[in-house]
Amino acid sequence: MRYSAFAIVREALRGNRHWAPVWREPEPKPAYDIIIVGGGGHGLATAYYLAKEHGYANVAVLEKGYLGSGNVGRNTTIVRSNYLLPGNLPFYEWSMKLWEGLERDINYNAMVSQRGVLNLYHSDAQRDAFARRGNAMRLHGVDAELLGRDEVRRLVPFLDFENGRFPIQGGLRQPRGGTVRHDAVAWGYARAADRRGVDLIQNCEVTGLTIEAGRIVGVETTRGAIRAKKVGVAVAGSSSRVAAMAGLRLPIESHVLQAFASEALKPLIDTVVTFGAGHFYISQSDKGGLVFGGDIDGYNSYAWRGNLPIIEDVMECAMAIWPGLGRLRVLRHWGGLMDMSMDGSPIIDRTPIHGLFLNAGWCYGGFKATPASGWCFAHLIATGEPHPHAAAYRLDRFATGAVIDEKGAGAQPNLH
Amino acid sequence: MRIPCPHCGERDVQEFSYLGDAGVVRPEGSDASIAAMHDYVHLRDNPAGPHRELWYHAAGCHAWLVVTRDTRTHAILSAESARAAGLARRVAVGAGEA
Numbered sequence A: 001m002r003y004s005a006f007a008i009v010r011e012a013l014r015g016n017r018h019w020a021p022v023w024r025e026p027e028p029k030p031a032y033d034i035i036i037v038g039g040g041g042h043g044l045a046t047a048y049y050l051a052k053e054h055g056y057a058n059v060a061v062l063e064k065g066y067l068g069s070g071n072v073g074r075n076t077t078i079v080r081s082n083y084l085l086p087g088n089l090p091f092y093e094w095s096m097k098l099w100e101g102l103e104r105d106i107n108y109n110a111m112v113s114q115r116g117v118l119n120l121y122h123s124d125a126q127r128d129a130f131a132r133r134g135n136a137m138r139l140h141g142v143d144a145e146l147l148g149r150d151e152v153r154r155l156v157p158f159l160d161f162e163n164g165r166f167p168i169q170g171g172l173r174q175p176r177g178g179t180v181r182h183d184a185v186a187w188g189y190a191r192a193a194d195r196r197g198v199d200l201i202q203n204c205e206v207t208g209l210t211i212e213a214g215r216i217v218g219v220e221t222t223r224g225a226i227r228a229k230k231v232g233v234a235v236a237g238s239s240s241r242v243a244a245m246a247g248l249r250l251p252i253e254s255h256v257l258q259a260f261a262s263e264a265l266k267p268l269i270d271t272v273v274t275f276g277a278g279h280f281y282i283s284q285s286d287k288g289g290l291v292f293g294g295d296i297d298g299y300n301s302y303a304w305r306g307n308l309p310i311i312e313d314v315m316e317c318a319m320a321i322w323p324g325l326g327r328l329r330v331l332r333h334w335g336g337l338m339d340m341s342m343d344g345s346p347i348i349d350r351t352p353i354h355g356l357f358l359n360a361g362w363c364y365g366g367f368k369a370t371p372a373s374g375w376c377f378a379h380l381i382a383t384g385e386p387h388p389h390a391a392a393y394r395l396d397r398f399a400t401g402a403v404i405d406e407k408g409a410g411a412q413p414n415l416h
Numbered sequence B: 001m002r003i004p005c006p007h008c009g010e011r012d013v014q015e016f017s018y019l020g021d022a023g024v025v026r027p028e029g030s031d032a033s034i035a036a037m038h039d040y041v042h043l044r045d046n047p048a049g050p051h052r053e054l055w056y057h058a059a060g061c062h063a064w065l066v067v068t069r070d071t072r073t074h075a076i077l078s079a080e081s082a083r084a085a086g087l088a089r090r091v092a093v094g095a096g097e098a
Helices: A005-013 A041-054 A089-106 A124-139 A149-155 A182-195 A239-244 A308-321 A323-327 A370-383 B034-042 B082-093
Strands: A031-037 A059-062 A117-121 A145-148 A170-174 A199-201 A206-212 A215-221 A224-233 A252-264 A272-275 A280-284 A289-300 A330-341 A347-350 A356-360 B002-005 B009-012 B017-021 B050-056 B064-070 B076-081
Touching: A031 A041, A031 A215, A041 A059, A041 A182, A041 A356, A041 A370, A059 A182, A059 A224, A089 A182, A089 A370, A117 A124, A117 A149, A124 A145, A124 A170, A145 A149, A149 A170, A182 A199, A182 A370, A206 A224, A224 A239, A224 A370, A239 A252, A239 A356, A252 A308, A272 A308, A280 A308, A289 A308, A289 A330, A289 B017, A289 B050, A308 A323, A347 A370, A356 A370, B002 B064, B002 B076, B064 B082, B076 B082
Parallel strands: A031 A059, A031 A224, A059 A199, A117 A272, A224 A356
Antiparallel strands: A117 A170, A145 A170, A206 A215, A215 A224, A252 A289, A252 A330, A272 A280, A280 A289, A347 A356, B002 B009, B017 B050, B050 B064, B064 B076
């Protein structure tokens, strides 16, 4: 059923008894042309673009839990393309463009809200660094504006501009950035892929990769063996575990990142704000809760939950820029598993196993990349060649030295 | 999460900083191959389960520790001095001349 205002009225007049399930729940077939491992945002987007852009219908997405049960539903919903380096900027800007047309494309309300992303700066040196970043963005056709203190004050007057340690001097703003309803991205891509014939198979954990003479020929799952000509792995957080099934070691550590939501408030902040003197980002969901987060915990983890020191650190950051938050109650917090790569940038590439493709290493920036990740991964799987926008995201860049290290932190995953 | 430092006793994780996998070994000598250095600098097992890892007791005895921790539960299974662990490994591989 195509969704529209007309459909809402029609179904309301029919007593809302005729809404169809949003997607099928098929049994796995014995074989597919392409299997995507991982039914999160990136995997579902990949399946959708394989069907839409490359004409593949005989595709399955295998998900060990339920669709969207991983990081696509655990992030802080921020989208932006305010990167610095040439390998990253065209990719994330392509993602931003896909966000801008997403809802019309997949006929699903993902609540794309271009409310702007404002990165605060707190020193002269940081202003210079942000000016450089803003210039790099504009040279790549991305919108960016460097704001002084008075301009920032007009946007968000409630921040602590006179903070003794971290006075706000201004900010770098990307007006086209914003937020997107994260669960709706998973559901929307799932529905759109299903409508094009993709089989979405839930509660189906891949337990082994079947490789014959250096070529992938299928997967073992908790619902039986399934053959496939090509397999794409999009399981960020668990990439090392799936890669190990093919005997591969990756330049990745899994870390836990926590996020937080407050009790619901009336409209309070109409943009995304990030703190420049610590690691902290905050926005307000349409339900009214403030959604915010900070650093990863900093040690290898598959526990899906973090520890108290980072919670304290995030709250300290919140109080440093916005003391008014001190009276607010945190409603809930949660953790997700991040593929922390050795240079802080992702991998979309072939592997040494013929027909096995890898989409991994998203650190804690994978949500904003969902459309472009799916687009470029589908292109790679369909054509065998990297998409030009993702051509720098090679698996061998660590061996060749062509790393993409936005922070210049080196091969230390918990510093990215 | 609390780490039982062999010198200071059980202390809060905030006193420590984390480096990573304790199992990686820097290839000896300046004639190590690029592949061996790439393996050492970049590639990790990243297991879900017991993980031997290096922690530095920055707000305590300033010792490097090898902590074995289950990455699925954060349970600390053991903690020993990295120096003792390194010497033991050196004896085990017979690298006394290095």
